[in-house]
Amino acid sequence: xxxxxxxxxxxxxxxxxxxxxxxxxxxxxxxxxxxxxxxxxxxxxxxxxxxxxxxxxxxxxxxxxxxxxxxxxxxxxxxxxxxxxxxxxxxxxxxxxxxxxxxxxxxxxxxxxxxxxxxxxxxxxxxxxxxxxxxxxxxxxxxxxxxxxxxxxxxxxxxxxxxxxxxxxxxxxxxxxxxxxxxxxxxxxxxxxxxxxxxxxxxxxxxxxxxxxxxxxxxxxxxxxxxxxxxxxxxx
Numbered sequence: 001x002x003x004x005x006x007x008x009x010x011x012x013x014x015x016x017x018x019x020x021x022x023x024x025x026x027x028x029x030x031x032x033x034x035x036x037x038x039x040x041x042x043x044x045x046x047x048x049x050x051x052x053x054x055x056x057x058x059x060x061x062x063x064x065x066x067x068x069x070x071x072x073x074x075x076x077x078x079x080x081x082x083x084x085x086x087x088x089x090x091x092x093x094x095x096x097x098x099x100x101x102x103x104x105x106x107x108x109x110x111x112x113x114x115x116x117x118x119x120x121x122x123x124x125x126x127x128x129x130x131x132x133x134x135x136x137x138x139x140x141x142x143x144x145x146x147x148x149x150x151x152x153x154x155x156x157x158x159x160x161x162x163x164x165x166x167x168x169x170x171x172x173x174x175x176x177x178x179x180x181x182x183x184x185x186x187x188x189x190x191x192x193x194x195x196x197x198x199x200x201x202x203x204x205x206x207x208x209x210x211x212x213x214x215x216x217x218x219x220x221x222x223x224x225x226x227x228x229x230x231x232x233x234x235x236x
Contacts, residue, residue: 068088
């Protein structure tokens with residue numbers, strides 16, 4: 001079985017120009033997750049999929065990293081990550097037991113411990129339950145009061161307003177928030193469902209600090225401050 005680490009790094013970004021390679025606390029944003037991937041010890045191969053000349057120049061001599069030179073077609077704003085993965089897979093041959101772990105650079109709170117534990121949990125469940133159509137997604141626990149629109153009103157999803165709990169008492173065993181850090185799936189299921197996920201999905205719960213993805217300048221500022229604080233207290 002091969003374990004493929006796949007890190008998509010498109011050159012274009014409307015919210016923050018050159019987002020993936022901009023300096024985030026002294027090093028390019030993408031390096032925060034790439035460094036964790038390189039030290040996690042679970043990957044057979046690590047691939048960066050990019051059309052960014054800066055990143056290509058930076059990483060093409062790195063013996064531990066492979067470059068997927070993505071086409072113009074899947075480098076456009078409207079191209080999905082699934083289209084990028086499918087282009088990559090069409091150029092290579094893997095077997096049914098091989099696994100792909102899609103990692104996104106926009107969440108700089110991923111650690112090698114997360115990757116190791118998540119892959120271990122994914123593999124144990126898949127083998128013990130004899131279920132190779134399972135996939136996994138990184139999430140954070142939800143402790144918020146959630147409401148849903150119903151016609152011209154809203155109704156609560158996860159609590160009774162007539163018997164209001166403290167926010168910290170809101171259950172975290174039923175509702176999670178996707179944090180966009182990583183996704184795990186057997187490669188055969190990517191080809192089957194044309195999706196990074198399958199109908200059955202396992203959660204991997206990350207720390208509260210990983211709640212926010214970097215999509216705009218405000219996210220960048222907030223994440224830098226959180227990351228700086230975590231560095232100061234010695235928490236990866």
